[in-house]
Amino acid sequence: MADRRPVVSARLRIIGWMVAVLTLAFAALVVLTWQVLAARADGSADRELTHEANKFRAFAASPAAASFQRPEELLDRWLQSNLPDDSEALFTIVDGKPYHRSQGSPPARLDTDAAFVQRLSGATTPSYGWVDSSAGRVRYGVLPVRIGTQPVRAQLVVLEFRDLIAEPSMAAARALVIVAAITLVLAAGASWLVTGRVLAPIRDLRTTAERISETDLRRRIEVVGNDEVAQLARTFNTMLDRLEGAFTAQREFVDDAGHELRTPITVIRGHLELMGDEPQDRAETTALVLDELSRMNRIVDDLLVLAKSDRPGFLELGEVNLTELVVEVVAKARPLADRAWRVAATADATIVADDQRLTQALMQLVSNAVRHTATSDRIEVGSAVNADGSTLLWVADSGPGVPPEDRERIFERFARGTAAAGQRRTDGAGLGLAIVRSIARAHGGEVRLAPGPGARFELTLPVQEEEQCTGS
Secondary structure: OHHHHHHHHHHHHHHHHHHHHHHHHHHHHHHHHHHHHHHHHHHHHHHHHHHHHHHHHHHHHHHHHHOOOHHHHHHHHHHHHHHOOOOEEEEEEEOOEEEEEEEEEOOOOHHHHHHHHHHHHOOOEEEEEEEEEOOEEEEEEEEEEOOOOOOOEEEEEEEEHHHHHOOOHOOOOOOOOHHHHHHHHHHHHHHHHHHHHHHHHHHHHHHHHHHHHEEEEOOOOOOOOOHHHHHHHHHHHHHHHHHHHOOOOOOOHHHHHHHHHHHHHHHHHHHHHHHHOOOOHHHHHHHHHHHHHHHHHHHHHHHHHHHHOOOOOOOOOOEEEEHHHHHHHHHHHHHOOOOEEEEOOOOEEEEOOOHHHHHHHHHHHHHHEEEHOOOOOOOEEEEEEEOOOOOEEEEEOOOOOOOHHOOOOOOOOOOOOOOOOOEEEOOOOOOOHHHHHHHHHHOOOOEEEEEEEEEEEEEEEOHHHHHHHOOO
């Protein structure tokens, strides 16, 4: 079983970052909400204090209050007629001492706080402030009471318990904190599930990569969806397809090359071991060894061409005149054998290609035609430009042709066609047509064996710019 710790660690890191971000966001939201609610509570306390002060001033200025001779009478009547809210309390100070308080039980008894009462008893003008109590912060206002020209000897104290006013809002803030905490837990759980699904293809990718070996490239990742991770999995599967094809081709190539090279080596070793001391025997053995070495050299050269065909730099592109190409190939081919050589139709056109590689491909086809024809047979080379703008090059002969069962197989490496009736099987290495196909594909084209009498090999090169070819 593959080690899951890296994936779990990645999930934890992702979830940690997400929870950290959410925590900061919720913390900022809670702090901001708390500050807003606290400011609103302060404003509500100020408004209530102002409201009570205005009511008392209106009462003191009313005709009903004109009959009072002493300030304590006025204050007592006010306390009797005014019932404070639950978050509010009233008390009076006369001659520097607490006198009476409003009905009911206040949240906190500030009238028993001697220092607080002493501080307020000297007020001769309305004043406001904050004070702490057992019920929290309190907004207070002190209103001095004067009857006629008498000196100030009494005060009305209004208390607004700010924390009680803010209690509903603070309860909502606490609920917000609880909701935020629950949301974080749910978000962490959802993130664990979601990241598990998101990272599953990556985990499969890593597991598949670990299990891949040179002998088993068949594993693939199951692709679900169409997101970025799914695209990554598809790309990885495509890469595995290419790797599998490359490894398979390499294995077959090595096996076939080893088989083809083993035969001449065995022949050389056998003749050297049996070579006698006679001059004629030595000469025959030397000639045979040189011939086999020459064949091995051709095989190695062909293998090098095939190995380089998929690499950058295989082609050296330039302008190639099709008419000149065909004429030069026929001129070079005439000394190979006594055949009815012919230049077929040619296209007066110039393409972007590798002149030497195209010449090499056509000469391979010409050599193949020579091996499968007799003295009286015709071999022709031609070129044309198709209606779609692609280029067509061909080599045709009037020989026995290729059996249907060999039409595709002959383009494979080390493959040889089946000898026709009355024909001798050729002794080539089976690399010529594979080289032709590699050159055609390097140009972005293809080679095929056209149907009909004899053998007609056609190279089709598409319309292309220089950078579209291999090695450009």
